[in-house]
Amino acid sequence: MSLVVENLSHTYHPGTPLETQALQRVSFRLEPGQWVSLVGHTGSGKSTLAQHLNALIPPQSGKVSVDGLDTQSAPKILREIRRKVGLVFQFPEQQLFAESLEEELAFGPRNWGFPPEEVRERVLRALASVGLPVSLLETSPLNLSGGQKRRVAIASVIASGPDYLVLDEPTAGLDARGVEELLHLLGTLQSRGVGICYITHDLELALSRSERILVLQEGKTLSWGTPEEIVQELQSREMEGLVLPPILELAHHLRDRGRSVPLTWDWNRLA
Numbered sequence: 001m002s003l004v005v006e007n008l009s010h011t012y013h014p015g016t017p018l019e020t021q022a023l024q025r026v027s028f029r030l031e032p033g034q035w036v037s038l039v040g041h042t043g044s045g046k047s048t049l050a051q052h053l054n055a056l057i058p059p060q061s062g063k064v065s066v067d068g069l070d071t072q073s074a075p076k077i078l079r080e081i082r083r084k085v086g087l088v089f090q091f092p093e094q095q096l097f098a099e100s101l102e103e104e105l106a107f108g109p110r111n112w113g114f115p116p117e118e119v120r121e122r123v124l125r126a127l128a129s130v131g132l133p134v135s136l137l138e139t140s141p142l143n144l145s146g147g148q149k150r151r152v153a154i155a156s157v158i159a160s161g162p163d164y165l166v167l168d169e170p171t172a173g174l175d176a177r178g179v180e181e182l183l184h185l186l187g188t189l190q191s192r193g194v195g196i197c198y199i200t201h202d203l204e205l206a207l208s209r210s211e212r213i214l215v216l217q218e219g220k221t222l223s224w225g226t227p228e229e230i231v232q233e234l235q236s237r238e239m240e241g242l243v244l245p246p247i248l249e250l251a252h253h254l255r256d257r258g259r260s261v262p263l264t265w266d267w268n269r270l271a
């Protein structure tokens with residue numbers, strides 16, 4: 001059981017003047033209950049990769065499989081893959097559409113064919129898991145605060161019961177409290193066995209949270225490994241533009257998680 005990407009390549013508009021190679025032979029793996037971060041500059045291929053993970057884009061070359069189901073399959077299999085892999089786009093609240101929270105959260109479970117009692121149960125569970133009260137069920141999502149809308153958008157994905165959750169910069173635009181709440185929620189889901197694929201340009205967050213990190217650069221794998229391995233890599237490679245935390249803070253994060261980090265960092269690299 002895992003989400004596996006093998007030698008995935010993708011070119012937009014092949015054979016035209018607009019041709020852009022977005023991914024080149026990228027591989028990584030996400031296990032249930034694991035947190036993997038995808039980091040890299042804007043344009044490094046993170047979103048293109050994310051869209052492959054729930055079969056929105058079929059592989060042109062290479063392979064993506066979810067618990068053994070290939071994303072290049074018949075529609076019935078693709079439907080199962082899309083239930084298994086929940087995708088939370090950037091600013092997901094912009095996609096809220098229903099007249100009430102209840103309708104918004106029920107849409108996914110109904111679409112997957114769950115019976116009405118289970119739909120209701122899933123709606124209530126998803127609402128509780130993002131810390132919103134039942135009294136809001138009849139409210140229009142449009143009447144909520146920005147942070148609440150974000151939580152509703154994520155709850156609407158959680159309501160379908162995904163085994164893997166792929167989130168593209170989910171904390172963008174949230175205040176410090178909103179960020180903390182969201183990270184706490186993702187930690188809870190992870191502890192229940194959901195695999196988290198977290199797309200960010202914040203390397204510090206990735207280093208402190210992830211079991212493994214994939215660093216993309218111009219569509220290619222720059223590094224893939226544990227936070228310690230990535231730190232080792234960072235010492236020998238240029239990572240211009242990424243958020244580079246001071247090494248002691250980094251060491252502190254890692255030590256909190258029972259890890260050690262080599263303290264031979266070249267401070268000049270942080271300038």
Ligand code: ADP
Pocket residue numbers: 012013020021022040041042043044045046047048049
């Ligand atoms: P990231 O999420 O890391 O910012 P993207 O996956 O969005 O990276 O983009 C990777 C490359 O593919 C970039 O060069 C980008 O301009 C290009 N690209 C992304 N989406 C499209 C598209 N729909 N059509 C053409 N080119 C695209």
